[in-house]
Amino acid sequence: MADFEPNILRATPDDSEDLSRLSTALFHLGCPAHTPAEDLLAFTSRELTAQKFREFIDDPGNAILLARVSNRLAGFALVAQAPAPQQSRADVELRKFYVDTPFHGTGLANVLMKEALATAEAAAKAGIWLSVFSGNPRAIAFYQRWGFRIIGEKTFVVGKDHQQDYLMENETPSRA
Numbered sequence: 001m002a003d004f005e006p007n008i009l010r011a012t013p014d015d016s017e018d019l020s021r022l023s024t025a026l027f028h029l030g031c032p033a034h035t036p037a038e039d040l041l042a043f044t045s046r047e048l049t050a051q052k053f054r055e056f057i058d059d060p061g062n063a064i065l066l067a068r069v070s071n072r073l074a075g076f077a078l079v080a081q082a083p084a085p086q087q088s089r090a091d092v093e094l095r096k097f098y099v100d101t102p103f104h105g106t107g108l109a110n111v112l113m114k115e116a117l118a119t120a121e122a123a124a125k126a127g128i129w130l131s132v133f134s135g136n137p138r139a140i141a142f143y144q145r146w147g148f149r150i151i152g153e154k155t156f157v158v159g160k161d162h163q164q165d166y167l168m169e170n171e172t173p174s175r176a
């Protein structure tokens with residue numbers, strides 16, 4: 001049971017500005033603490049713009065799920081039809097998963113993950129994968145609780161900063 005019962009909705013292009021703002025504000029939490037500000041900015045100003053979110057939303061291979069509390073955007077998940085880079089046959093990626101800090105530890109992330117996994121499972125033939133910074137123990141523990149396991153590593157580039165990510169997979173046994 002979550003402390004806040006969010007409304008879970010599919011994003012429309014009108015949500016792009018909100019999505020850009022929230023992801024830009026939270027992006028650094030998923031990176032090493034030493035990541036230079038200019039590298040964070042290089043990434044967010046290219047990859048997390050409202051225009052990028054409009055493109056994500058327009059792509060029929062993607063689904064963005066919003067968690068709204070009292071009409072405020074409290075979190076979102078981006079599910080994308082995309083093959084895992086290696087080590088896995090998984091074909092649907094949980095590409096972004098962000099919950100705003102006041103809602104951490106409230107159970108809201110669980111409500112969002114349940115919906116995100118249902119959306120991902122409906123599209124997946126072999127499994128669901130994600131990558132997460134290897135020094136983000138909170139997110140890793142959260143994903144493990146939801147059935148993801150570490151299957152490998154991959155480099156993620158933020159500006160000029162090369163970060164070590166874990167590749168995690170959640171097989172969908174009913175469809176494997």
Ligand SMILES: CC(C)(COP(=O)(O)OP(=O)(O)OC[C@H]1O[C@@H](n2cnc3c(N)ncnc32)[C@H](O)[C@@H]1OP(=O)(O)O)[C@@H](O)C(=O)NCCC(=O)NCCS
Binds near residue numbers: 100
């Ligand atoms: C990742 C995220 C969605 C998880 O949501 P949350 O509400 O914080 O998650 P929960 O509190 O339900 O679960 C976190 C787990 O990590 C544990 N945890 C918290 N801090 C921890 C730490 N420093 N080290 C290890 N485990 C930690 C909690 O005890 C909990 O474990 P449990 O499931 O065994 O009880 C949220 O923290 C978030 O959006 N973070 C910022 C963005 C981010 O990093 N996204 C992931 C990018 S891949």
